[in-house]
Amino acid sequence: MIGKGLRVLGHAIRQEPLVFTIGVAGSALFGLMTVVSAYVIGAVVGSVVLPAVDSGAVGVAALAAGAAAVFGVSVLRVFGILGRRLAAGAMQFRLQATYRRRVTRRYLRLPLAWHQKHQTGTLLSNANADVEATWYPIAPLPFAVGTLVMLVGAMTALFLTDWALALVGVAVFPAVFAVNVAYSRRMSPRATRAQQLRAEVSAIAHESFDGALIVKTMGREAAETTRFEAKARELRDGLVAMGRVRGLFDPAMDALPNLGTLAVLVVGSFRLASGAISVAELVSVAFLFTVMGFPVRAIGWVLGELPRSVVGWERVDAVLRAVGDMAYGTERLDGAGRPATLEFDQVSYSYPSAEPDEEPPTVLRDVTLRVPPGRTVALVGPTGSGKSTIATLAARLVDPDSGAVRIDGVDARELSAESLAATAALVPQTPFVFDDSVRENITLSRHLDGTGDGAAVDERVWQALRLAQADGFVAGLPEGLDTEVGERGATLSGGQRQRLTLARALAGRPRLLVLDDATSAVDPRVEAAIL
Structure with a gap:
């Protein structure tokens, strides 16, 4: 699972190399300044605090120099934090936006037969929850990579300070990765199950909302509520199972740096008593283990989210790799009118x-x-x-x-796609009306007159409405063409929706008009006038 997750992260880095580099640079600056801050604190203790305790007086120049060093390191850490957080956020949200667009474009390219085999709720989950899950580890990723730089610097500093204390670090840091490996193996199947349940809950909710009229008229509110509740409980149990594993993992990750600090103090006290190290060096190393606890957690955050990320990527990638594209040619028909x-x-x-x-x-x-x-x-x-x-x-x-x-x-x-759309128009059995104005439902933002002139487009719209016998009821709407018709045309009758859909097809002046029982809800007298 970790190998698959790292490949997903590698894909993300190849997608956004510049932003990732900026984030890692900021994180590396923060990490190195964290190591430096530990030794600056140790130096202040050894050069300012201890002499002041021994002499009973504080050297102003030494104190000012120590304060300036601490302030300078803190300022650099702030710049590192800003660079890391801004770049990490930009990288994550850019990847999410990019892949939402890719999934949506893929949906549009896939044939109708493919869509008929997949629930709408699942497709919505692919474009939203799965994309978010895929790139969730991106936020802490630059921090984690910068932390690796910090660990290299810390281990170098430890070995330069004292080999015995360095061995404590050698023991603690691999333990962090061992805990993460065990966590990933246990979390992977649970994350897969939870992500699938998210899609199923979304599918049930979408189906119930889409069929709200049937649910109401058939008195199926209680049954639909029970159906949704059962799946929602499964999702809850799946998320609780993930939470239990995470609940064991987080304390372990918190405890390791603290155990390292305790071990440093125990080993360091013996080394100090033997004269192998100074008080300033012991303080530096102990402080280093203390401040490294939070950055080391970033590695845990990334590795902890990898199972969820891999599951999301596999679901998104399945859409992007779906076969069945309808390839278009290049031929154009010249038969306007x-x-x-x-x-x-x-x-x-x-x-x-x-x-x-x-x-x-x-x-x-x-x-x-x-x-x-x-x-x-x-x-x-x-x-x-x-x-x-x-x-x-x-x-x-x-x-x-x-x-x-x-x-x-x-x-x-x-x-070609453009030629086909301009030549043939289909009005389906079930009319679909967008949650927009009458005008936009008919034009679909097309430049129907070829110029985009508003008055000319409106005249074309009214011509189509007259042909579809819809001009009368549209003229009687509160704002005419600007009237908002609600989701799926909720403010219109079935016959009005059908006539609006027919007017949409006629507005493009197709050379081939295909009606699939497109006037089934229209009054017979109006239907005769249309035909």
């Missing part, structure tokens, strides 16, 4: 099965059809006969297993 021709040539399609060893169900087999330009064709058939599948294939939301879908004689797979 003219209807397009749609052709299916021996098209077969099977939906991916939920289980790897299951045979995927075949929905379409060797379908051939041709829709001439300007023609309106209706597909009629029983539920599950493949009507919606033909609609998604026509708009190239999915690709056929065999055969070809052509628009104006060009295979849809050879068209």
Whole structure:
């Protein structure tokens, strides 16, 4: 687990080398000044305090020099802390933002079939909780690397001071790493389980909120609450299990430097009695072990978070490495203003099965059809006969297993993404309305007139609304096009949402319009006017 975690940290360093270098430089400055401060304190004790005790008088010049040395070292430590914390924070948040964008872009590139096999709550968890968990150790990482520099300096100073005291350090510091190895081995499976449970809790919550209307109308509030509570209790128990391990680990990490200080005082007293070291040297070494306790904890923080980081990385990496991209071509169709021709040539399609060893169900087999330009064709058939599948294939939301879908004689797979979006538009069975204004729901920030002129865009929007028989109710809204429609169009009726979705497609003036039962919630009289 530690090896995997270090590889994740190495990946982070390669992503942000400059910021990491600044953080490590600040941390190394802090660490070295921590070692220096111990010997400055020892020197002040030996050169100022002890002579003052012996003579009964304080030398002003020596006291001022000692104070200046302590102040100078403290100022440098402050600069080291600032550099370390600012760089560590910037590195962590930049990595989180970068990987949230990468995961989201990956979601957009993956085909519809991939999304249908993954719960929305899990996908949300990948982009949020898993990304955060992956880069959680980054905050203490520069501090931990700087601490290694400090340990090297401390061990060098210890051996230069006294070999016996140095052996105490040699015994204490490896013990820190041994404790961390044992901790990582015990924490890894618990962290994996907890991270999976986070995704499951998120998935249940998203499903319940998404189906709030059904839950309410069917009186399933208690059942949904119980379902969520059961999974939340599992997550709680998983986090408590992690907390128990962490509760044993933290005191051990706290105790090791303190035990080192105690050992230094015991061994140092014998060395002092034998005349091998001076009082100033004993004070320096004891103080060094005391102030090193907190920096050494940074190593524990990094190693302690590695199991969680590795689990988060594996879940994020699974999304980034997911296969099934829909590659676009470079062909462009030049037929603006003219209807397009749609052709299916021996098209077969099977939906991916939920289980790897299951045979995927075949929905379409060797379908051939041709829709001439300007023609309106209706597909009629029983539920599950493949009507919606033909609609998604026509708009190239999915690709056929065999055969070809052509628009104006060009295979849809050879068209560029921009050309395909400008040529074909699909209005699905279930309308989706964004939590935004009517205008933004229709334009989707597209420059519909090619210039972005506000008045021209609004005129294009009203034209689309009139075609969709939606101009009447939009004109009656409190703020017209600027009216906020709420999450998923909560302030609109089902028929109004469908007409708004249809207007969105019409606003782009597609040459091929595919309607997948897009007027099912519309009044028959209005539906006749639309068609």
